[in-house]
Amino acid sequence: MANEPPFFEKYKAIFQRSADEKEKSIIVDAIEELELPLIDLGHLNLGPLERQECIEKMARAATEWGFFQIVNHGIPEELLTRLKQEQIKVFQLPFEKKSEDKFLNLSVQGYRWGNPLATSLRNLSCSEVLHISLNDISKMDEYNKLRPFFLARSTIEEYAEKANVLAQTLAEHLAESLGIKASYFRENCSPTSSSLRLNRYPPCPYSSMMFGIIPHTDTDFLTIVSQDQVGGLQLNRDGRWVSVKPNPETLVVNIGDFYQALSNGTYKSITHRVIANQECERYSAAYFYCPTYETVIESCSKPSLYRKFSFKEYREQIQKDLKATGDKVGLSRFLL
Ligand SMILES: O=C(O)CCC(=O)C(=O)O
């Protein structure tokens, strides 16, 4: 189809090699499907007891799972629907259009697909993404003037604003039991330091041999994911892969590398992946709650598991490792 990125032409050599080598299936089946701990944020506004219970439940989930799902989160259903409609509209555009300079690419590689550094099917994601750094959002108007535009700036901005408030609220509540001062996130994150990633997973004929997104941890404090009913998100729990039961009525929250470092390993940035689906396409939107580049992340308790590092330094290390090995490596690089 004209809208699909040419995965099979671009990565022909990798597909060919896998077929020749009869690469074993990477997906282990008979994986358990689990429901994530459900946190009702409405309880934050009930009495002090309910509020405390809600915060404790959230901290427990961040410690034991690194993942939870939330309801009564303050992002209107109607806005989530509008965002999804925008997302569908964008990804339905012809591939040539999507990859044009000054169209979706508000920043370098804003629109991405596959993985240019892939060495095998194991590190090649069967997905296309539009990564919007919220710092670049004002460029949308300029691009709008160049061509009849594709993506409503107002919807993106509205969503980003609400997601930012929600992310800050979650981050602050999670900080309470760690003794991190309440203003920490307000001081180090700004509405433009975070990013929004719109994901589309096309139906993938090689779904037993490649992932929708390869296993990874997120480079942020926490991520808020809105997903549809298709499913495919899996997380690594004590060495075993488990599937997250999809529930489009909730938002999924996961702890990222920076909160793991900040909490000195109490909260877990868990490796997760998305399984490709042979028949159905899947959409998700991930909001990455990030500090400004200069922010230095330091463990909240001593002795520290990690040496302190800035976001900028962390990003640069990831890029170096990706180039050298094809893998992110991540927090283990900063262990003391
Ligand atoms: O699509 C999903 O459910 C998760 C996406 C994800 O892990 C990411 O974008 O980092």
Ligand SMILES: [Fe+2]
């Ligand atoms: Fe992720």
